Amino acid sequence: MSRSSLAALLLGRPLANEEHAGRKVGLGTGVPTVGLGAFGSPAYGPEAALLVLAPLGAAGLSAFAAVQGVVVVVLLLLWLTFRRAIVAFPGNGGAYTIARDTLGDAGGLLAVVVLVLDYVLNVAVGISAGVAALVSAVPTLAPHRLALCLVVLAGLTLINLRGVLDAGRVFALPVYVFLASFAIVLVAGLVVVLSGNAEPLPSPAPSDPPGETSFWLAVLLAYAVACTGMTGVEAVSNSVDTFRDPAVRTARRALAAVVVVLAVFLAALAVLVPAFGVVAMPQTDAQYRSVLSGLAAAIAGQGALYYVCIGALLGVLVLSAHTSFVGLPGFFRLVAADGWLPRPFAVLGRRLVLTVGVLFLSGCAGALLGLFEGVTDRLVPLFAVAALSVFLLVQLGMTVHGLRVRRRVTSARAAARRATLLNIGVDVVGGLATGLALAVTMVAWFVQGVWILLVVAPALMGLLVAVRRYYATVDRELRDPGPLDLSDLSPPxxxxxxxxxxxxxxxxxxxxxxxxxxxxxxxxxxxxxxxxxxxxxxxxxxxxxxxxxxxxxxxxxxxxxxxxxxxxxxxxxxxxxxxxxxxxxxxxxxxxxxxxxxxxxxxxxxxxxxxxxxxxxxxxxxxxxxxxxxxxxxxxxxxxxxxxxxxxxxxxxxxxxxx
Amino acid sequence: MSRSSLAALLLGRPLANEEHAGRKVGLGTGVPTVGLGAFGSPAYGPEAALLVLAPLGAAGLSAFAAVQGVVVVVLLLLWLTFRRAIVAFPGNGGAYTIARDTLGDAGGLLAVVVLVLDYVLNVAVGISAGVAALVSAVPTLAPHRLALCLVVLAGLTLINLRGVLDAGRVFALPVYVFLASFAIVLVAGLVVVLSGNAEPLPSPAPSDPPGETSFWLAVLLAYAVACTGMTGVEAVSNSVDTFRDPAVRTARRALAAVVVVLAVFLAALAVLVPAFGVVAMPQTDAQYRSVLSGLAAAIAGQGALYYVCIGALLGVLVLSAHTSFVGLPGFFRLVAADGWLPRPFAVLGRRLVLTVGVLFLSGCAGALLGLFEGVTDRLVPLFAVAALSVFLLVQLGMTVHGLRVRRRVTSARAAARRATLLNIGVDVVGGLATGLALAVTMVAWFVQGVWILLVVAPALMGLLVAVRRYYATVDRELRDPGPLDLSDLSPPxxxxxxxxxxxxxxxxxxxxxxxxxxxxxxxxxxxxxxxxxxxxxxxxxxxxxxxxxxxxxxxxxxxxxxxxxxxxxxxxxxxxxxxxxxxxxxxxxxxxxxxxxxxxxxxxxxxxxxxxxxxxxxxxxxxxxxxxxxxxxxxxxxxxxxxxxxxxxxxxxxxxxxx
The missing domain is CATH 3.40.50.620 (HUPs)
Incomplete structure (x- = not known):
């Protein structure tokens, strides 16, 4: 078998540029695809918050409900920002394009780095949370947590080295099963709670009755990590191009669907978790059970529905990790076209480049999983830093964009000016909320791992700058030749x-x-x-x-x-x-x-x-x-x-x- | 460190073509170098014969003396043939050049194949016999025979991948130590025997008193394998070019020295082995002791002299294996120049080509050692087939050469014609002796391993023919362009x-x-x-x-x-x-x-x-x-x-x- 036909067998037939335009999705396929990252987030965000609040005992459960409420509000603010971002920057760049076009090269550069970290941590957290769900349902697997994480990562890497073409339809099914099964569980839980029949599990006494200061500190920390519960909503703004025409309108509707589903999910957890007294425990516990798993078991018992829920959750989390693999090459292409990454990344269909991207993602995620022993709670602060940075950049960018728009709006149109002002207000308030969570996370978890990002980010930034500088040198040498110089045409x-x-x-x-x-x-x-x-x-x-x-x-x-x-x-x-x-x-x-x-x-x-x-x-x-x-x-x-x-x-x- | 300087460190500085001419040797360095293969042969040839004769008991010991005597006679006949071959074919090709020039392409092709097999088996037998000597002196090493063989092979491979430039002087010392120590032992033994003080070890009774037929059959088989005791004498004819001028005369003197030393060694064994009643035993025995080791111990006791003998023997056998590594690239170059091997082999200083040669040799020898578990006696029949084929080709070639010379000699010069006839007689009688041994070995050991050669040889031959045919096609396309055709010089x-x-x-x-x-x-x-x-x-x-x-x-x-x-x-x-x-x-x-x-x-x-x-x-x-x-x-x-x-x-x- 020749090398070429082997490649064809493994990779599928090549696609011509023309075929590219035909591969657009509507809402039915698009929402599950772009929503994957967001739909998986309730599996780790709330749990991380609950774990931080665990020492507070019963008071922690009430605080949890409040924290979740705040997160939902911040999520809705973010929605308003992203709605406008999709219209203003309808390309595929999302945070990168917004930051580059509003905050200049430095903003774009920062966006590249935090987005890369976001992609990597999405893989690590998605896999570790998926394995946590699996371990909750099958406790005998508990000792093999890290090994399971690495096996899943290896599988994803292999699949993505092969290349996945028509993933959209395959993705839709587990997402819908996940949404349907959890909808049943959550609605059933709410019915029980409203009918007053909820029997909370005996909540353990606070290990150490906390003082006032440490109570509020715990709440602040809980809020910071709870914000990872809304990660993934940025995905729509990275994929406007993939929606069917009218792309912007379809994308906004997809965004609305994703945000509303996520907000309802988070809000339901705010109510149900305290009502059923579900507690969070460290993932390293032998009896570990994840919060979603505990809640599902408390409401539905450990019957068929429970296993459907956990199975679908595992699927969604693993597929959510998979979206990083699918998205990264396209993102690299965009960045390479701007000269920050080697040019081969900008050439479509370079198999080698795709391979480099997949191996990079897999290597980084594997290193993080190994370093943090596959424990989601330890990875979540890093993910929070990366994801919150992305949000903050978008909010900052949209603030700048709003100010620019306001300058263009003539003073006569008072209503339009007011609307602009309101938009800027939304962006700023959202940005303050995001910024607060970001700052708290960076300070509180600096020693436990956030310092790694502060080492990696400047190194990555330096590399990007060096690449761009090199291309600038080459361009200076080669570009703008002026009229052809034919002064010497003597034969060689x-x-x-x-x-x-x-x-x-x-x-x-x-x-x-x-x-x-x-x-x-x-x-x-x-x-x-x-x-x-x-x-x-x-x-x-x-x-x-x-x-x-x-x-x-x-x-x-x-x-x-x-x-x-x-x-x-x-x-x-x-x-x-x-x-x-x-x-x-x-x-x-x-x-x-x-x-x-x-x-x-x-x-x-x-x-x-x-x-x-x-x-x-x-x-x-x-x-x-x-x-x-x-x-x-x-x-x-x-x-x-x-x-x-x-x-x-x-x-x-x-x-x-x-x- | 750059790739180039690393290569320089590992490989030594490169040599220009001019330096090539200066690297010639005289007798003092030349005899140990070209004699290595021959001097190692008494370590396995006589032992193989003795093992075949072992079931005959005491009668076997007398038969051994007779067999050794015949081998010495055949060796002397071979000497006479090679003496003339050096004069008639003073190049470096030895058997290959002789066979090609007298027996045509088919003869040359056959010579390539049997010489390659000879090179490979020389490595395998040299290493396994060296390890046998070591195991005789240090019996605790016996269970690790094969592992020791492969370690030595790996060491030789590494050394030769690095490349050895001035090996001649390094080789001389162990060879002289070997010759001196064994000369002392053998002379001392002869003195004891002549003085009638030899106390033969109790020779075991024949396991099964043999009949007349099986007695003569055993003698015939013993003769066939005893012939490997004279392998290595062909080396001089492969290296005429490396001797100092007058090269042919120096080479003939070196040949004489090598043959005389070898003949005396073999003859001394013919006398001493029966006199001291040394027996051969299978190498797989736990109490295994090689014949040379047993003889040295019987004569010199297990003192310092014994260990010097065994140490020098080990050195000579390993260096003898090493000569194959040194000789093969030069041989390949010669064959490639005739178009039987890929042309890159004909280009001096192509590191890759040398590497391929070394790895080829090492791989084949390793496979043989593994297949025959590093046991010399099992490898010796294959070596006999390869070495005897080389001798037979030389004797056949020299016979044809003699007939050609005779045709040219005018009938008037009766003395010259008589001399030519005598030479042809020597070649024919020698050839019959060699051919008999070859035929016996091939039949007797066919099932035990000789069949391998009969599979490998035609495959190798087919490959050589295919290579040559390809070059002929290319040549037909490209050669003899005639005057330059400039009929169309319109610009491109x-x-x-x-x-x-x-x-x-x-x-x-x-x-x-x-x-x-x-x-x-x-x-x-x-x-x-x-x-x-x-x-x-x-x-x-x-x-x-x-x-x-x-x-x-x-x-x-x-x-x-x-x-x-x-x-x-x-x-x-x-x-x-x-x-x-x-x-x-x-x-x-x-x-x-x-x-x-x-x-x-x-x-x-x-x-x-x-x-x-x-x-x-x-x-x-x-x-x-x-x-x-x-x-x-x-x-x-x-x-x-x-x-x-x-x-x-x-x-x-x-x-x-x-x-």
Whole structure:
């Protein structure tokens, strides 16, 4: 099986650029796809808050309800901001585009870094929370938590190295099952609570009755980590392009659906968790049970519905991690197009680039999972920092955008000015709420892991800046050539590299004579070690009659034969010497080196030929300098098979971006 | 540390071709070097014979003396043949050259195969016999026989991957110690025997009193394997070139020294082994002791002299295995020069080729050691087949050579004719003796392992024939071009591949205009996926003013701008289409495709640039067909560093051949 057909089997057929436009989704497929990250968030955000509040005992449960309420309010503020962002920045960039266009290069740069961290932590947290749900349902798996996390990560990595094309429809099913099953559970729970039949589990006494200060501190910390419960809502703004026309309107409706579902979910938890007295416990406990699992069991018992809920939750969390893998290449492409990342990332369908992205994501997530032993609660503060930074950048960006809009609005239109002012108010208040949570998280969990982000982020930023600076240098060298400069059009001096005369070198000589009157045949002596003198003598003897005479007869200056020694059996060094001497004698003239090349058309021909022509070409290009041009005259044993070129084309490993 | 300086550290400085001539040896260094293989042979040949004769009991010991006597006679006949062979074929080929020049291509081919097998088995037998000597002296090592063999093999492989330059002097010392210590032991033994004081060890009664037939059969088998006791004498004829002038005379004296020492050694064993009643035992015995070790202990006791003997024997056997590693690349080079092996083998100093040879040898020897569990006696029949085949080919070849010489000698010179006849007689009688041993070994040990050679040999032969046939095809295509054909010198149509206009493409355009009036600029559209239409529009708008106008002003036909779509984001397929269309319109004209290439001068530049120019060049060369020429116009961000090219040259991995 050829390499190409193997690639086709593993990767599916390549997609032409035209097909790209056809792959748009409507609301039915779009909401589950872009909502995945958001729908998984209630599995870890509330739990993290509850764990922080655990030492407060019963008071903590009331505080939890309040904290969840605040988070829902912040989420609704964020919705209002994102609604406008989708209209103002309808591209695919989301936070990156907004920050770049409103806060300048520094903002864009910061956005790249926090988005990359967000992608990585989404993978780590999604997997660890999914495994936590699994362990809750099957407690015997508890000792293998980290191993399970890494197995899931390896599976996702493999799937994504293969490439997933039509994921949308596959995603929809588990998401709908998840939403339906939890809707049943939550509604049933609310009915029980409203009918006054809720029997709260005995809540443990506070380990240490907390003072006033530490109570409010705990609430503040709980609020900060509870904010991870709304992560994922930014996904819609990263994917406006993938919605069916009218894209902006469809995207806004999808955003509304995602936010409303999430807000209802969070609000329901605010009510039900205290009502049923569900407690959070450290994931390392042998009896660990996640909050969602505990709640589902308390309401539905451990029947079929419970297992459907947990199964669907596991699916949604793993798929939510998967969205990072799908989204990252597209994001990298956008960033590369702006010159912050290597250009190969900007070229569609470069398999290697996709692989690099997947392995980068997988490596980082694996390192984090290992470092924090696959424990969600320990990962959540880092995720909070990354996700809250993304939100804050969007809110800051939209504030700046609002101020710009306000400046354009004429003072006559008072209503419009008021509306703008109101929008700015929403952004600012939301930003303050987000900023507070961000600051609290960074300070409170600095030692426990947030410092890692503060090491990684500047390093990443430095790399991005260095890449951009390099491209700027190249651009300065190459761009804006002005009108074509044709002041010197003297033909090049052509050197034809020969070992021996053959039909191939003759073809090369004839070509050389057709482009320039100055042709030198360069015999590279001693290439085969001692004993090649004979070959040279034979070559020289036949030169006059077989080459010079026909050239003169055709009215051309005959090609001169020069011999160049190669004492170290080195291919290009002696040629470089000759080039140096010639260019000293003829300053300003281009020197074209023509290497006749036997084209290998079958794999087994490679060991049968020296790679001399190829090495010569590489060496001349690498060290020849600006005055050298390298030409390759090919020779084919069989005519090249046009079918084969076509086949290679058709099965070129190529992946359409899902962004 | 750069790749080059690392290579220099590991491999030593490269040697220029000129240095090659200076590395010649005299007798003092030459005899130990070329004699290594021969001097190790008494360690396994006699032992193998003795083991075959073991069931005969005391009668076997007398038979052993007789068998050894016959082997010495055959060795002396072989000497006479090789003496003449060195004069008649003074090159380095030995059996290969002799067989090729006298028996034709088929003979040469057969010689290649049996010499390769001989090289491989020399490694396997040398190592296993060395380990047997070690195990005899240190019996606790007995259970680790195979592991010890493989460790020694791995060590030799590593040393030889590094490359050994001045091995001659290092080799001499252990060989002289070996010869001196065993000379003392053997002379002391003979003195004891002649003085009648030998006390033979109690020889075990024959397990089963053998009949007449099986007695003679055992003797015949013993003779066949005893012949491996003279392996290694062919080495001189492979290395005539390495001796100091007069090379042939020095080589004949070295041959004489090697043969005489070996013959005396074998003859002494014929006397001493029966006299001291040393018995052979299977190497797998827990109490295993090799015959040489047993004899040395019986004569010298287990004192210092004994350990010196065994230590030197171990050294000589391992070095003898090492000679295969040193000799094989030179042999491959010779065979490759005749076109039986891939040409890269014929190029001196190709590190890769040397590596392939060493790994080939190591892999085959390792497989044999593993298959036969490192037991010398089981490997010896295979070695006998390979070595006896080499001898037989030389004897056959020299017979044919003798007949040719006889035809040339005028009938008047009766004495000369008689001498020639005598020589032919020596070759024929020797050949019959060798052939008998070969036939017996092949039949008797066919099932125990010789069949392997009969599978491997034809496969190897087929491969060699296929390689040669391929080169013949290439030669038919390329050689004898006759006078240079310049019937069509019309300039090529030059296509300049562009993505965008830049100083680099301008440089390419100017070069194109200097070699041909027909220049087309080919804009490859949609290389960056959807959205590159804008780029194209901008390019087209500026084309007239910035390119066409200056070209017209310089009196040139302006380069035309054509756009070629690349729906699959493929680099060269659309260009190939254009080439096809152009060559249909302009039959017979060469089409030169010029690719501007940004030269990467630092490793970190590679990920920062697409490899588009390189991929385009490869694709065009692979599928473009005979009418296409590919030109690369380089662009350097910094001027190339001439120092760097020079450094690369000076430390090119390179090994001088030791052949």
């Amino acid at each position: 001096i052509v050197l034809v590299a020969t070992e021996d005369r053959s039909r191939l070198t003759d073809k090369a000589l004839a070509f050389a004579l057709s482009v320039s009157p100055d042709v030198w045949a360069v015999h590279l002596a001693a290439l085969e070690g001692p004993g090649s003198e004979e070959k040279e003598r034979a070559l020289r003897e036949a030169w006059e009659s077989d080459v010079e005479a026909p050239a003169r007869a055709a009215g051309h200056r005959p090609p001169r034969l020069v011999t160049v020694g190669a004492p170290f059996r080195h291919v290009y060094a002696p040629l470089l010497d000759l080039v140096d001497r010639l260019s000293a004698q003829h300053p300003g003239r281009t020197i074209a080196v023509l290497t006749p090349e036997f084209v290998k058309q079958r794999w087994w021909q490679y060991p049968l030929h020296t790679l001399r022509a190829r090495r010569m070409r590489s060496g001349l290009l690498a060290y020849g300098g600006a005055r050298v041009v390298v030409m390759s005259v090919p020779w084919y044993l069989d005519d090249p098979d046009p079918e084969r070129a076509a086949r290679t084309t058709a099965t070129l490993p190529s992946i359409a971006p899902v962004d | 149509i030059v296509l300049v591949a562009t993505e965008d206009r830049s100083r680099l493409t301008d440089k390419a355009l100017a070069f194109a205009l200097s070699v041909s009036p027909d220049v087309w600029a080919v804009h490859l559209a949609a290389l960056e996926g959807p959205g590159s239409e804008e780029k194209e529009r901008a390019l087209r708008e500026a084309w007239e003013s910035d390119v066409e106008a200056p070209a017209r002003a310089a009196g040139h036909r302006p380069p035309r701008l054509v756009t070629v779509g690349a729906p699959f984001r493929h680099v060269y397929a659309p260009l190939l289409d254009l080439v096809d269309r152009l060559s249909a319109q302009h039959p017979g004209r060469t089409i030169a495709v010029l690719t501007p290439e940004f030269v990467k001068q630092r490793w970190w530049q590679y990920p920062l640039h697409t490899l588009r120019a390189r991929r385009m060049r490869s694709g065009l060369l692979a599928y473009g067909g005979a009418r296409v020429v590919v030109m690369s116009v380089p662009w350097y961000l910094d001027d190339p560093d001439p120092e760097r090219a020079a450094r690369t040259t000076a430390t090119l991995p390179s090994i001088a051949p030791v052949d």
